[in-house]
Amino acid sequence: MALRSTNPNPPSTARTSFISQPASSSSSAATTTTSSSTTTTNPSTSTSTTSSSTPMSPELEQTLSLLSSHRSVLGYMLITRGPLHPSIIRHSGVVFEGEQGKRYAAVVARIVESVQAGLEEVRGDDGLGPGAGEGDADEVKFMRIRTKRHEIMISPDDRYLLAVLHDPAS
Helix, strand or coil, rough: CCCCCCCCCCCCCCCCCEEECCCCCCCCCCCECCCCCCEEEECCCCEEEEECCCCCCCHHHHHHHHHCCCCCCEEEEEEEEEEEECCEEEEHHHHHHHHHHHHHHHHHHHHHHHHHHHHHHHHHHCCCCCCCCCCCCCCCCCCECCCCCCEEEEEECEEEEEEEEECCCC
16 A cells, blocks of 8 residues: 655755745734844744744745654754854754754854865865866765764755754654
8 A cells, every 4th residue: 555645735856945035015924023033932842933034935834844743853953054153043942942052053064064175175186177166066965964862964055054853763
């Protein structure tokens, strides 16, 4: 017997941006927006949002909700990729609360940048084509790091990083 998806809209294989562009004046956002930040808390999933006034796309909202509802997921973080320091746009799970969340965000950003720098170094030294910065520079699309206790999956984008921490034993 085959299982069928109940989702009438199959997931798209095209890469989309994590944050949607602001819509017209009619907005159906369920959060209160101020000029500096938006904060939403969902006690059932321990979801917290901290961001500028840019709304999230409905597809992203649905994906993040699906992620946080999975029983093995301990939490997720949506992080900005900035030149100075990464900042958490949105997170779920107590593991990413407060200072520990900031440390995770900084470490995830450093991991992605380190791996990207390594790819550029190898690309420049392999003699198979143009060096870094020219032509087809290789880039990190998805990373999965597994330890004895946890697994962290990182999906980098040009402006954002999505990191999901889960317990592979559950």
